[in-house]
Amino acid sequence: MKRVHLIYLVIVTSLCACTQNPEEQLTYLNGYWEIAGVTTPDGKAKEFSLSQNIDFFEIQNNQKGIRKKVQPSINGNFTTSQSSENIDIEIRKDMLVLKYTTAFDHWEETVIEATKDELILLNENGNIYSYRRYEPILLSQ
Template identity: 45%
Template structure:
């Protein structure tokens, strides 16, 4: 399930109308919600409204992703102390994100 979530982020990045990976990288930092995940074999998993959002921050091609929970006043609180390290690389004119934690690594 966790890997499917990251697959969606990659799909969102590659399905943007602007395909310049440098511009995609500049626009990556921010708050993201997952609406659906497209996996192999034309399978789509749709997500209903979630109580969490993803915050991604990238500087000089290195950053992190954290789960946040919206507050009623418009702010956010951390859903946990966990975060995933992200390394962004432009390879063959495509923006790829490499995630790592103490337990796993994935692209």
């Protein structure tokens, strides 16, 4: 078990070392992101083909913003939840860190990779979350 955890830690560290700079990552963060998969520290992976909830990120120029869960509807609009997570952006050791705060909790995630189409986040428990840019399903009339 320790060996698997050590291998996992080496892989995550390698991923962090070869990512683009934090300012570049930040330019891709805003928008709608659909969960694609999660990998736990012990190597267990789960993929999601379709998700009912989409994460909406909006970061302002002052490096503060929100993350909100939304649900797409077939008419192209979104149903939003009443709750949101406040985000403070911090660059730490040349890595982009998202510091979340709600009325009940606070936690951090590190951006491993952010591109036009992909977002990979590492949380404090060592879980790696992969997201794909949300593309609405358009039904022809």
